[in-house]
Each structure stands twice: as C-alpha cells, then as structure tokens.
Amino acid sequence: MTAHEAVHAPAITQISRAQDATAAIRRELTDCWTAVINDGGAVVPMDCPLPPVTAPVLEPAMERIVRGLSPQRSRLLLATVDGALAGWLLLRREQHPLVAHCGVVNHVQTHLRFRGLGIGAALMRHTTVVAREEMGLERLQLSARSGLGLEDFYRKAGWTEVGRWPGALRVAPGDDRDDIMMTLTL
Template identity: 65%
Template sequence: MAAHETVKSPEFAQFSRPQEITPALRRELIDCWTAVSNAGGAVLAGGFPLPPVSTRDVGPVVDQIVHGLDPRRGRLLVAAVEGVLAGWLILRRDPHPLVTHCGVVNHVQTHTRFRGLGIGAALMRRVPGIARDEMGLERLGLAARAGLGLEEFYAKLGWAEIGRWPGALRVAPGDDRDEILMSLAL
C-alpha cells in the first residue's frame, strides 16, 4: 500500500491475555515482524538472528511475548486497516518493586505495506492513555536505535531523550549504533 493511497483510519484492539491471540493474529504478528526486520527495521530481539529472518526464527519470540500478556503486566496493542494488521507494539509494567509505577514500550512496528500512513504514530498516541488509565502507570520508557531518525519521531510525540548507550547495538560488522533511551511522563 503506497503512502498516496486513501486509507481508512486504523482500528485498534488491545490484548491482555494469551488466550485472546488467535492463530490468525499470531501469523499476522510473525509476518509483520519478519517483513519489518528484513526491511531493516529496528525491532530485532533476543532469540532470533540478524536479518534475513524467517517465520521459523520469529515465531518462538512472538510466542514468548504472547505468553507474557497479563492485564496488570503486559498488553499487546494492534492497529488494523480494513481488517489487516498494520502495526503493533507491546506495553509492559516493570516488574521490579521500586519501579512498578513505570512501564516500557517495546517492539513498535508498522508493517512494510503500511509505512508512511501514520500507523506508528497512531499506536504511540494510544499508549499513554492505556498506560495511565488502565494500568495505573506514571512513566513510560523505551529504547530506540540511533541512525534511523527514531528519536525525532518519538520526540514529536512528547517523548524526551534521557540518555544514550554509545555503540551498544551492533547492526552489522562495523556498524555500531547508539541505543537511545527515551521517557514519557504520564
């Protein structure tokens, strides 16, 4: 889908229990993550290799995420356009007792077919309300890969850069990137 095409506004769904994830949604999550990773997206995770990746690589990591869903500790937020998964993210409460008032946003993804349509921004605009109103969180954090303009994307949505871990992410031999730490007060 090209950015110039007319697209309906995304519809959002939130999942907070593993049993809510249908086999079809699981396949769409895996397909999205595979496509995004293979296109150079910054959503790599422990558990599978650097691109190119296959559904066989991504599936077990998606399953771990699904099994971690819980109304108090972890939510999956999905954006769909005309019934097709367009993007998703994970919102988690930090489990440590000193910071249970804080949450973390992970795996923010827009399927490559829906890039440039504002899906990622729409997902990120929904997160603060869910975190604050439904999970009782007071602050959110996320980590982003330098070199892709992600810090500017998140800053436009109200997030503040609070630090960097220089050279922490080795994308490829000779291509080390900073990990950018960002925060949002709710």
C-alpha cells in the same frame, strides 16, 4: 482530521490474555515482525539472529510475548486498517516494586505496506491512554536504535531522550549504532 487520515485511520485494539491471541493473530504479528526486521527495522529480539530472518525463527519469541500477556502486566496493541494488521507494539509494566509505576514499550512497528500513514503515531497515542488510564502507569520508557530517525519520531510523540549508550548496537561489521533511551511522563 484530513481526508488522508480518515481513509487510513487505524482501529486500535488490544490483547491482554494469551487465550485471545489466536493462531491467526500470532501468525499475522509474526509475519509483520519478519517483514519489518528484514527491511532494516530495529525490532530484532535479543535471542534471534540478525536479518534476514524467517517467521519460524521469530515464532518462539512471539510465543513468549503471548504467554506473558496479562491485563495488569503486559498487553499487545494492534492497529488495523480495513481488517488488515497495519502495526503493533508491546506495552508491559516493570515488575520490581521500585519501578512498578513505570511501563516499557517494545517492538513498535508498522507493516511495510502501511508506512507513512500515521499508524505508528496512532499506536503511540493510544498506548499512552492505555498505560495511564487502564494500567495506572505514570511513566513509560523505550529504547531506540540510532541511524533510523526513530528518536525524531518519538520526540514528535512527546518522548524525551534521557541517555545514549554510544556504539552499543552492532548492526554489521563497522556499523555500530547508539542505543537511545527515551522516557515519557504520563
């Protein structure tokens, strides 16, 4: 571990029950999400408008995430540095019996002031351990928007691209991006 990594090594915790997601934690998660979306991040929920967004617009989506938390089905993983939220993601198990051995990773994000410090990579490493050892998952999947370099980030973390839906995401008129499907065998 380098000195840079030691100074900024995040603490990774998880929340797997709605009652453990306090109002303060929900507010921090929503504020991070708002900042990431407004900076061009690819974590816009399906029922929200395109940026710019405000925290109140995202609060219903955050409440749905929190209500769905369950140790075997859905967990929030949070990265903190010196007590401040540095990033988070959602790990959830597919519900249909045919794919219940698979998990989905959503909303991977690093707070703007912690970018470039390895927060996202630390979250992804921890996610694989939680998925395999605590949730008994065998495979993970995620979707990433092209044009942001996300596929390179995930490849470095061991993920494999398994398909693309060309031009599926319209960020703005004339700015269509591929939806990139990726998988990781645990």
